[in-house]
Amino acid sequence: MAPDKGKPKLWRIGAVSRLTGVNPHVLRYWESEFQIVTPNRHLSKQRFYRQADIDLILEIKRLLEEEKYTLTGVKQYLAARRAAAPVPAAQTTPDAELVQLLHQELQSLRAVLADPAVEE
Numbered sequence: 001m002a003p004d005k006g007k008p009k010l011w012r013i014g015a016v017s018r019l020t021g022v023n024p025h026v027l028r029y030w031e032s033e034f035q036i037v038t039p040n041r042h043l044s045k046q047r048f049y050r051q052a053d054i055d056l057i058l059e060i061k062r063l064l065e066e067e068k069y070t071l072t073g074v075k076q077y078l079a080a081r082r083a084a085a086p087v088p089a090a091q092t093t094p095d096a097e098l099v100q101l102l103h104q105e106l107q108s109l110r111a112v113l114a115d116p117a118v119e120e
Contacts, residue, residue: 009050009051010040010048010049010050011048011049011054012046012047012048012049013027013028013039013046013047013049016049016053016054016057019054020054020057020058020061021061022057022061027047027057028047030057030060031047033071033075034056034060034074034075034078036056036078036082037053037056037057037060038053039053059078060074060078063077
């Protein structure tokens, strides 16, 4: 079976802990401390981390351990980096694209149902 290339891979907190070398309780603390670490939560309330979350966790770990930043210093560094990053124009997410497609389909159905020439 070929891997699904269109779907992003999601990791649970235990796998992220093993990948990054950061304990799960520290990951949960960083989630509350750095509001930009935001794993998805499903109905089961389990955290599911995206690749971008893992990259950010590794960056925070590097700043704390190698660069010897404090938590406040890491927050300031990340805020400054975010402020300096260019904002992409009209960025769409897969969810937004899906909503737009569904909206178009519903409009098409409404037009078909409203047309008195269409026989039932």
